[in-house]
Amino acid sequence: MANLEFTRRYAMAHRLLATPSEQCRIPHGHNELVTVRLAPAAPFRFSEANAAAPFETVKRRWHAWIDGAVDHTLHLAESDPLIAYFREHEPTRLSRIMTFHGDPTTEALAACFFIKLSAFVVDEQLPFTVQEVRIAETPTNTVVLSCDGFDPTACDLPSGAWPKRADMSINEF
Secondary structure, three states: OOOEEEEEEEEEEEOOOOOOOHHHHOOEEEEEEEEEEEEEOOOOOOOOOOOOOOHHHHHHHHHHHHHHHHOOEEEEEOOOHHHHHHHHHOHHHHHHEEEEOOOOOHHHHHHHHHHHHHHHHHHOOOOEEEEEEEEEEEOOEEEEEEOOOOOHHHOOOOOOOHHHOOOOOOOOO
């Protein structure tokens, strides 16, 4: 089976309030790499096109979302007091805040990315399934989420939550 894999770089900032690490409680940023792997719905067979779908078609919406909605966002827990600050003082910037139930860890981000990409694949009727999402937070720290050990239906996200929607959303504002 010939899997498709593609990578995108983006910048983000977050803070983790539930962590015991004082370093992570302060808003800080990362330049991250996200690599996704898609498996074709059918085995490879030689044909006129010799591909399940062109790379451009498969990655267009995902790359548009990463570049337009995710790059240079601030990731916060839904309960973070900074959200109230932005609501009151800088409401126009709320659209650039990615929200999470609980701390916006790289593990939570990988789960949201997996679910969002799956929504794009289904919405565009692409002949693939999401197999893996890999996020390199730093050169030495990477989170890998694969379909073997991840069940998106067990995440307890509400049915209309932003990761489940095949749109450009990153929050519920």
